[in-house]
Amino acid sequence: MEFSITVLPGDGIGPEVVAEAVKVMDAVGRRFGHDFGTSFGRVGGNAIDEFGTPLPEETLAMCRKTDGILFGAVGGPKWDDPRAKTRPEDGILAIRKGLGLFANLRPVKVFPELINSSPIKPALLEGVDMIVVRELTGGLYFAKPKKRWETSRGRRGVDTLRYTEQEIARIVRVGFELARGRRKLLTSVDKANVLETGRLWREVAKEVAEDYPDVELEHILVDNAAMQIIRRPAHFDVIVAENTFGDILTDEASVLAGSMGMLPSASLAGLSSGKGGRRRRVVSLYEPIHGSAPDIAGQGIANPIGTILSVSMMLRLSLGLDEEADAVEKAVEGVLAEGYRTPDIASDGGNVVKTAEMGEVIAGRV
Numbered sequence: 001m002e003f004s005i006t007v008l009p010g011d012g013i014g015p016e017v018v019a020e021a022v023k024v025m026d027a028v029g030r031r032f033g034h035d036f037g038t039s040f041g042r043v044g045g046n047a048i049d050e051f052g053t054p055l056p057e058e059t060l061a062m063c064r065k066t067d068g069i070l071f072g073a074v075g076g077p078k079w080d081d082p083r084a085k086t087r088p089e090d091g092i093l094a095i096r097k098g099l100g101l102f103a104n105l106r107p108v109k110v111f112p113e114l115i116n117s118s119p120i121k122p123a124l125l126e127g128v129d130m131i132v133v134r135e136l137t138g139g140l141y142f143a144k145p146k147k148r149w150e151t152s153r154g155r156r157g158v159d160t161l162r163y164t165e166q167e168i169a170r171i172v173r174v175g176f177e178l179a180r181g182r183r184k185l186l187t188s189v190d191k192a193n194v195l196e197t198g199r200l201w202r203e204v205a206k207e208v209a210e211d212y213p214d215v216e217l218e219h220i221l222v223d224n225a226a227m228q229i230i231r232r233p234a235h236f237d238v239i240v241a242e243n244t245f246g247d248i249l250t251d252e253a254s255v256l257a258g259s260m261g262m263l264p265s266a267s268l269a270g271l272s273s274g275k276g277g278r279r280r281r282v283v284s285l286y287e288p289i290h291g292s293a294p295d296i297a298g299q300g301i302a303n304p305i306g307t308i309l310s311v312s313m314m315l316r317l318s319l320g321l322d323e324e325a326d327a328v329e330k331a332v333e334g335v336l337a338e339g340y341r342t343p344d345i346a347s348d349g350g351n352v353v354k355t356a357e358m359g360e361v362i363a364g365r366v
Helices: 014-032 045-051 057-064 089-098 165-180 196-209 222-231 243-257 305-317 322-337 355-365
Strands: 002-010 035-040 068-073 103-109 129-135 147-151 154-158 185-190 216-221 238-241 264-268 285-288
Touching (some): 103 243, 129 243, 165 185, 185 196, 185 222, 238 243, 305 355
Parallel strands (some): 068 285, 185 216
């Protein structure tokens, strides 16, 4: 089968980890007889340098007509001037908004081989396997007014936290659908004791729950959620949260897996239907949850596994290739079981390798 994949390496370690993910994707193509045609585009800081914008029209056009988007990371000290009119991160935000990618799925799974790589006690990590569903196109990151200005009393800034009933209902519904196929527990995160948006979120979640009597719904305040994810992480199955809360909680949850470099994500415009074969075409974006990590860029020590597992999510969710996705996940598990480690997950020793070698051994196991 033939597929078109848009590849956006971005800045910092983005190009390094994306190169290894493409290597694994090509190995999948050779084994299963697929042609993954890749087109590379500019986004982020490198796009600002070349085109004066973090998201050139050409890049967005590529994204609109592809089968899947593989994204690295954007940003770095070079573009950190707070007075700049545009920032690298504006590029990925514009893609999410432009393609309607409102649902961000972030699986958090603890591999047994890495249980000692986490600072959390091993006994707490047994059986940890959750998905955090983060609302991606609303809330503080997008709502207006959003500005900075100066007054006679000093500088001021405002960001607006706004959600509509419809925005909440559609993301909560994604959470219910995922929970229905798992352990049937959905945890809805809000701040209903303080925020009006939190109270609306909880009300809408209860209303949507009426369509899913087979799924247990529990509500938790975000500050308590931050504590419970560490105290009893194995309790959680599917967590649904608004944009800012979901962003923060998943970075925290990465500690469970041993490193942010281990975690993939998918940004979707909804869940596709159908089993086997190609699903209904919905352009989606896949990326590791980590940032551009400029402090280690160019050193060849970044962990590509989160990006490689993002390819697995793309194979499964966008291309309908479940067997191929399983092959990638088994290859990762096998390589970890054999003791291969990048520096970020090497606290228990093992065969410490660089980025490119980790990609090569995983591709070889596919």
